[in-house]
Amino acid sequence: MIERSLINDILNGIVVYETLRVYNGRPFALDEHFKRFSKSLSYVGEKVSYKEFLDEIERHLDFDRIKIYGIVNNGVKLYSIGENIEKSSTFSVRVDISDIRHADPFSIPPSFKALGRADLFLARKNKGENYDVILLNEKGFVCEGSFSNVFFIKNNVIYTPSLETGVLDGITRKNVIEMLKNMGYKVEEKMVELKELFYADEIFLTHTSRGIVSVEFLGKYRLETRISKLLSKKFEEFVNEKISGSF
Amino acid sequence: MIERSLINDILNGIVVYETLRVYNGRPFALDEHFKRFSKSLSYVGEKVSYKEFLDEIERHLDFDRIKIYGIVNNGVKLYSIGENIEKSSTFSVRVDISDIRHADPFSIPPSFKALGRADLFLARKNKGENYDVILLNEKGFVCEGSFSNVFFIKNNVIYTPSLETGVLDGITRKNVIEMLKNMGYKVEEKMVELKELFYADEIFLTHTSRGIVSVEFLGKYRLETRISKLLSKKFEEFVNEKISGSF
Amino acid sequence: MIERSLINDILNGIVVYETLRVYNGRPFALDEHFKRFSKSLSYVGEKVSYKEFLDEIERHLDFDRIKIYGIVNNGVKLYSIGENIEKSSTFSVRVDISDIRHADPFSIPPSFKALGRADLFLARKNKGENYDVILLNEKGFVCEGSFSNVFFIKNNVIYTPSLETGVLDGITRKNVIEMLKNMGYKVEEKMVELKELFYADEIFLTHTSRGIVSVEFLGKYRLETRISKLLSKKFEEFVNEKISGSF
Amino acid sequence: MIERSLINDILNGIVVYETLRVYNGRPFALDEHFKRFSKSLSYVGEKVSYKEFLDEIERHLDFDRIKIYGIVNNGVKLYSIGENIEKSSTFSVRVDISDIRHADPFSIPPSFKALGRADLFLARKNKGENYDVILLNEKGFVCEGSFSNVFFIKNNVIYTPSLETGVLDGITRKNVIEMLKNMGYKVEEKMVELKELFYADEIFLTHTSRGIVSVEFLGKYRLETRISKLLSKKFEEFVNEKISGSF
Numbered sequence: 010m011i012e013r014s015l016i017n018d019i020l021n022g023i024v025v026y027e028t029l030r031v032y033n034g035r036p037f038a039l040d041e042h043f044k045r046f047s048k049s050l051s052y053v054g055e056k057v058s059y060k061e062f063l064d065e066i067e068r069h070l071d072f073d074r075i076k077i078y079g080i081v082n083n084g085v086k087l088y089s090i091g092e093n094i095e096k097s098s099t100f101s102v103r104v105d106i107s108d109i110r111h112a113d114p115f116s117i118p119p120s121f122k123a124l125g126r127a128d129l130f131l132a133r134k135n136k137g138e139n140y141d142v143i144l145l146n147e148k149g150f151v152c153e154g155s156f157s158n159v160f161f162i163k164n165n166v167i168y169t170p171s172l173e174t175g176v177l178d179g180i181t182r183k184n185v186i187e188m189l190k191n192m193g194y195k196v197e198e199k200m201v202e203l204k205e206l207f208y209a210d211e212i213f214l215t216h217t218s219r220g221i222v223s224v225e226f227l228g229k230y231r232l233e234t235r236i237s238k239l240l241s242k243k244f245e246e247f248v249n250e251k252i253s254g255s256f
Numbered sequence: 257m258i259e260r261s262l263i264n265d266i267l268n269g270i271v272v273y274e275t276l277r278v279y280n281g282r283p284f285a286l287d288e289h290f291k292r293f294s295k296s297l298s299y300v301g302e303k304v305s306y307k308e309f310l311d312e313i314e315r316h317l318d319f320d321r322i323k324i325y326g327i328v329n330n331g332v333k334l335y336s337i338g339e340n341i342e343k344s345s346t347f348s349v350r351v352d353i354s355d356i357r358h359a360d361p362f363s364i365p366p367s368f369k370a371l372g373r374a375d376l377f378l379a380r381k382n383k384g385e386n387y388d389v390i391l392l393n394e395k396g397f398v399c400e401g402s403f404s405n406v407f408f409i410k411n412n413v414i415y416t417p418s419l420e421t422g423v424l425d426g427i428t429r430k431n432v433i434e435m436l437k438n439m440g441y442k443v444e445e446k447m448v449e450l451k452e453l454f455y456a457d458e459i460f461l462t463h464t465s466r467g468i469v470s471v472e473f474l475g476k477y478r479l480e481t482r483i484s485k486l487l488s489k490k491f492e493e494f495v496n497e498k499i500s501g502s503f
Numbered sequence: 504m505i506e507r508s509l510i511n512d513i514l515n516g517i518v519v520y521e522t523l524r525v526y527n528g529r530p531f532a533l534d535e536h537f538k539r540f541s542k543s544l545s546y547v548g549e550k551v552s553y554k555e556f557l558d559e560i561e562r563h564l565d566f567d568r569i570k571i572y573g574i575v576n577n578g579v580k581l582y583s584i585g586e587n588i589e590k591s592s593t594f595s596v597r598v599d600i601s602d603i604r605h606a607d608p609f610s611i612p613p614s615f616k617a618l619g620r621a622d623l624f625l626a627r628k629n630k631g632e633n634y635d636v637i638l639l640n641e642k643g644f645v646c647e648g649s650f651s652n653v654f655f656i657k658n659n660v661i662y663t664p665s666l667e668t669g670v671l672d673g674i675t676r677k678n679v680i681e682m683l684k685n686m687g688y689k690v691e692e693k694m695v696e697l698k699e700l701f702y703a704d705e706i707f708l709t710h711t712s713r714g715i716v717s718v719e720f721l722g723k724y725r726l727e728t729r730i731s732k733l734l735s736k737k738f739e740e741f742v743n744e745k746i747s748g749s750f
Numbered sequence: 751m752i753e754r755s756l757i758n759d760i761l762n763g764i765v766v767y768e769t770l771r772v773y774n775g776r777p778f779a780l781d782e783h784f785k786r787f788s789k790s791l792s793y794v795g796e797k798v799s800y801k802e803f804l805d806e807i808e809r810h811l812d813f814d815r816i817k818i819y820g821i822v823n824n825g826v827k828l829y830s831i832g833e834n835i836e837k838s839s840t841f842s843v844r845v846d847i848s849d850i851r852h853a854d855p856f857s858i859p860p861s862f863k864a865l866g867r868a869d870l871f872l873a874r875k876n877k878g879e880n881y882d883v884i885l886l887n888e889k890g891f892v893c894e895g896s897f898s899n900v901f902f903i904k905n906n907v908i909y910t911p912s913l914e915t916g917v918l919d920g921i922t923r924k925n926v927i928e929m930l931k932n933m934g935y936k937v938e939e940k941m942v943e944l945k946e947l948f949y950a951d952e953i954f955l956t957h958t959s960r961g962i963v964s965v966e967f968l969g970k971y972r973l974e975t976r977i978s979k980l981l982s983k984k985f986e987e988f989v990n991e992k993i994s995g996s997f
Contacts, residue, residue: 017337019266020325023377026267053381078267090264106698110642112364113394115357115889116375125372128363130270134300147360147394148604148856149643149697203643203697204600208722228702353945357889362642395609395851396890396944450890450944451847455969475949511831513760514819517871520761547875572761584758604856607888610869611853619866622857624764628794641854641888 015080015088022082024124025049028217029066029075032252036066036075041180045122046079052121055085065089074218078124094218101225101234102140104154104214106203107132111144111152114175122177129155140222141214143206146175151201157216158182161201161209162236168205171198181215188247189240213237220244262327262335269329271371272296275464276313276322279499283313283322288427292369293326299368302332312336321465325371341465348472348481349387351401351461353450354379358391358399361422369424376402387469388461390453393422398448404463405429408448408456409483415452418445428462435494436487460484467491509574509582516576518618519543522711523560523569526746530560530569535674539616540573546615549579559583568712572618588712595719595728596634598648598708600697601626605638605646608669616671623649634716635708637700640669645695651710652676655695655703656730662699665692675709682741683734707731714738756821756829763823765865766790769958770807770816773993777807777816782921786863787820793862796826806830815959819865835959842966842975843881845895845955847944848873852885852893855916863918870896881963882955884947887916892942898957899923902942902950903977909946912939922956929988930981954978961985 027046030037043062050056057079069075069091078088109132117126128144133155136142141154153159153176160169167189170176189196206212211233212224221244223237274293277284290309297303304326316322316338325335356379364373375391380402383389388401400406400423407416414436417423436443453459458480459471468491470484521540524531537556544550551573563569563585572582603626611620622638627649630636635648647653647670654663661683664670683690700706705727706718715738717731768787771778784803791797798820810816810832819829850873858867869885874896877883882895894900894917901910908930911917930937947953952974953965962985964978 016263016266016335019263020271020273020323020335020337020371023372023374024267052378076267088263088267090267106696108696110360110362112375113357113360116359116363116394117378118374121374121378123372123374123377124267125270125370126374127270127365127368127370127372128359130370131299131364131368145643147363147642149639202600202602204722207701207724228698230701353943355943392890394889396886449847449849451969454948454971475945477948510757510760510829513757514765514767514817514829514831514865517866517868518761546872570761582757582761584761604854606857606869607851607854609851610857610888611872612868615868615872617866617868617871618761619764619864619868621764621859621862621864621867622853624864625793625859625862641857 015086018080018082018086022080023053025053025079025081025122026124027077027122029077030217030248031070031073031075032248034070035252036070037248037252038180038184039063039066041183042077045120045178045180046077048120049122050079050081050085052118053081055079055081057085057087061087097219101223101238102214103138103226104212104224105136105139105142105228106206107135107142107144107155109135109144111146111175113147119172119175119177145203149203150174151203151206152176153179154214154216157214157222158185159201159206160185160213160215161206162211162213163205163209166195166197168197168199168201170201174200179215179217181217181220184247184251185215185221185240185244188244192243211235211237213240220248262333265327265329265333269327270300272300272326272328272369273371274324274369276324277464277495278317278320278322279495281317282499283317284495284499285427285431286310286313288430289324292367292425292427293324295367296369297326297328297332299365300328302326302328304332304334308334344466348470348485349461350385350473351459351471352383352386352389352475353453354382354389354391354402356382356391357396358393358422360394366419366422366424392450396450397421398450398453399423400426401461401463404461404469405432406448406453407432407460407462408453409458409460410452410456413442413444415444415446415448417448421447426462426464428464428467431494431498432462432468432487432491435491439490458482458484460487467495509580512574512576512580516574517547519547519573519575519616520618521571521616523571524711524742525564525567525569526742528564529746530564531742531746532674532678533557533560535677536571539614539672539674540571542614543616544573544575544579546612547575549573549575551579551581555581591713595717595732596708597632597720598706598718599630599633599636599722600700601629601636601638601649603629603638605640605669607641613666613669613671639697643697644668645697645700646670647673648708648710651708651716652679653695653700654679654707654709655700656705656707657699657703660689660691662691662693662695664695668694673709673711675711675714678741678745679709679715679734679738682738686737705729705731707734714742756827759821759823759827763821764794766794766820766822766863767865768818768863770818771958771989772811772814772816773989775811776993777811778989778993779921779925780804780807782924783818786861786919786921787818789861790863791820791822791826793859794822796820796822798826798828802828838960842964842979843955844879844967845953845965846877846880846883846969847947848876848883848885848896850876850885852887852916854888860913860916860918886944890944891915892944892947893917894920895955895957898955898963899926900942900947901926901954901956902947903952903954904946904950907936907938909938909940909942911942915941920956920958922958922961925988925992926956926962926981926985929985933984952976952978954981961989 027042072091073094074092076090080086146152158179214222221241223234274289312334319338320341323337327333393399405426461469468488470481521536566585567588570584574580640646652673708716715735717728768783813832814835815833817831821827887893899920955963962982964975
């Protein structure tokens, strides 16, 4: 029975994964996800072909979101799930700072995107009423949300934690930076101190499932959302154009 | 179909676990394992009854070793596997120091024993010819092997990294310390500098499956094994007595 | 010429020090300062007698504040300065968070109170318009000001960073904690996250020269000062009583 | 009286410094020392002119070594000392690993070369019979000696901790790297794990006063010194040529 063997592989091995968005039946940023999936597999000495990856993806193109897993235990087995995203009229959300520190890059390479990241799991589990919680890195610099990347606006410059901080090289993050630069914004990737979030004009999160999410509350403090709401809409257009342009 | 649902729980949730030894059909240190399993579950707000835990264990008492998993995703499901340990005449082994740092306790609580610990998995994956590799903690102090605890002997005193270093509160570790003290050894738990391992008279590992394992080589350096081989035998007797005494 | 030799000792050695307050011609907390001075000297294998320490202090009892230095370079030489404190009607001040991290206790023992602490010096040098700036420790937890300890009030409980955070075991800090407990406050020493300062009801600093200093602004945020102003007055009385009671 | 005022400046301010070698009446690497001295002063918003620096140096050209200090307290005052180095027939020395961690670059910028570095002072103070002790950085990577930089040879490649490790950008270090590359060696600057020192073929230290110093013992382990002794001689020639060539 295949399933039992798969369970044993999961329990004895490790599972890397990617989450892709599908728009109008087309997967977004497919090549970037394949590249990052391959990078994760490389840490455990494995790889899959582009065709194998694509075949798995193509089984779920009628869903909004695809999760593809590489189950690694003496070789790699692919597994995938399609999911729909509930329509949301959420325009702005509440976030807070997690008490759990993000895993040190010397312990867990940020580009090794594997299941069982206890730091992210426990942070998310304890986020309470917040949409997401932001983890600081091992030195107390702002790192990332439990499932999102963080940006903030101060005096019309847009900042986000640099990769050296330990953040995942998020594909939505990268696309958002590209769009912002195209729009003429100055975007700075750097080590972000927590005080900077508290002094920010606006804050927004980015993640695959929802693109740009405007933050209305950081803990007890209310933030402006004028620009980030605008950027959120712009990003939807940006993605749609990219999807259309990919023909 | 139960299996598919279980896979989805594993992929969307997190899995805590324990590994128990069975001697002559009796599980060793059952209560301590149940207590630690419960501690792990407490981090995600779950628990199981002693009876549920025991029922799962009792299905595998004809094996040498039992792995019991708590699959947590909107509730907890138990899953378990019995395994036999290949008889080994290994008396002494080679170890080295991993390049991967042990996860910081502020990121992942040491007593949260969950699958998917990428630091331990990657360290073990890259151990090469070594029996195990030893991870340093986030500050460079000696922490633990990827599946074992570390002890060393210097001038007849026995040292092992203290819990504040971030080591798992290993059950075999605890039993070994108890035995050593009973034997009249001075045992010191402390922050251990890596140089101390290189200056040690003897080194040994402890883990559930094999008890005490004498270390003959630390990288290129050969170590004495006289005392640790003796302790290894003594520990087998200690366990057998405990098992017999548990009636 | 004695002075040149002293300069050479300072430049080739290291200088430990204490700062004491004098009230009505009597030094405050003399024994505690002697004890801490001796602790600092112990790191470099030196000591002075109580009499030597006292003789040095007694030369400046007509000042408000005495700085006593132990210049360590093949033995220890004492040096001291008396200073007056300008009268201030400052009741509340502005503070901010420094970009400089507090030295790690594994690098510089917090109880080794020596000149040339570059972290504290640079933080103070760059404090701008702020009364003091607060340094985070090496993991991003709140540590201490460049010349003060930090307290905050949340829901009528008073918190301050615990010694394990790396703070100097401040004598004013200790006296303030004693007074607060006498007054019936719950005082908790713990690892303080920076977000807790931003969510605090009130914040105050403590240091030898001014006792309790109420914080009105943390960066751009205005804080309540009702309780801390009251505590500031109470502490003056507490010190005066201690001074009087010391006969 | 000038001296008393100077002492007060030292005690209330901070002191940056450089140590230069003099060969045949000519200061070695004068421009590099001036540049680094200026860098140190820049952290406290001060500077001196090249002429002022040179005037100070020229007073001591009949010594082997010049220490020049910038005493910073509301402006900067220069102070300098000439010293002779006792002739040594030391060819190889013993080193060990310090228990004190090197200050974190986020606390004390490595290029801020100031007196009162308690980490370096305490390490040196407790070096015992060793020529120098090597400090690990805040994560446990090899950093530098209390007054020297560290190099090691493994399979004919020469390694030294990279600047990101937190080492001082040593002028002798830089000149040694230049010479080694000129000689055709592969030199790699990187994050060095402590185990690599224990597995090294040869180790050597570099510092201004003695150039290259061959290490014969790392703790209890004896090392080869064949290549490093050769390099030590070569470096003397290299310096002499540079000095001669500087006309």
